[in-house]
Amino acid sequence: MAGCHTAVSNIVMSIIVLLTLMIITPLFKFIPNAILAAIIISAVVNLVDIGAIVLLWKVDKFDFIACMGAFFGVIFISIEIGILIAVCISFAKILLHVTRPRVALLGNLPGTTFYRNIKQYPTAATIPGAVIVRVDSSIYFSNSNYIKDIILRWLTDVEELNKESSLPSIQHLIIDMSPVIDIDTSGIHALEDLIKSLKKRGVRVRITISQFV
Structure with a gap:
């Protein structure tokens, strides 16, 4: 920001900071705390980026909560x-x-x-008689049952909507697992249970590892 072009500026800056700490800092004890506080506030006020906070709220609510937690923790307790x-x-x-x-x-x-995800693309239309889902994470024992349950719940919801709209019943389930880079035995068993339960309902399941394009 000062117009430096080489790393020698770091040496000069270090020397200036050292001289400031050794010579000038003792003089600060004569300055009232209110003035010192005003100097600190004026120095850090530009660090508060309202636009970035609004962006965090729009993009990821958890990042926004972490930002607010850190902010109020530092303000009211300690760094x-x-x-x-x-x-x-x-x-x-x-x-x-x-x-x-x-x-x-x-x-x-x-x-x-x-x-595409129908929540992100409202114009995306589902295929009559089929449900296509995409798993965006590896499947482990900690989430295998959740994935199976949410797929079954979606199938039930779509089936009810199809009955109300006089559309064909669900006959095919396509699971896009292209983002999945790892799966353990619990995940395999969960998929096997899903296939067995849907087979009894007359729904054919196809698992693909190629991305839909």
């Missing part, structure tokens, strides 16, 4: 507690994503061969 709050919230977010992974219901974009 260490604020950082600890943010770390704990971030850790809880990771655990939540592991146990409750994102599973998307896909629909076809009109006039294309692309299939």
Whole structure:
């Protein structure tokens, strides 16, 4: 920001900071605390980025909560507690994503061969007689039952909507597992149970590892 072009500026800055700490800092004790507080506030006021906070709220609510937790923790308690709050919230977010992974219901974009999340693309249309879902996470013992239950719940919901709209009943379930990079034995057993239960309902299940495009 000062117009430096080489790393020598770091040496000059270090020397200036050292001289400031040794010579000028003792003079600060004669300055009233109110003035020192005003200097600190004026120095850090630009660190408060309202636009970034609004963006966090729009993009990821957990990141927004972690940001607010760190902010109020630092303001009202201490820097260490604020950082600890943010770390704990971030850790809880990771655990939540592991146990409750994102599973998307896909629909076809009109006039294309692309299939996208119907929540993100309202114009995407579901295929009559079929349900297409995408699992966006690895499948482990911690989330296998959740994935199986949410797929069964979606099938039930879609089946009820089809009955109300006089559409064909669900005959096919396609599970897109292209984002899945790992699966354990619990995940395999959960998929086997899902296939068996749907087979009794007359629904054919197809699992694909190629992305819908």
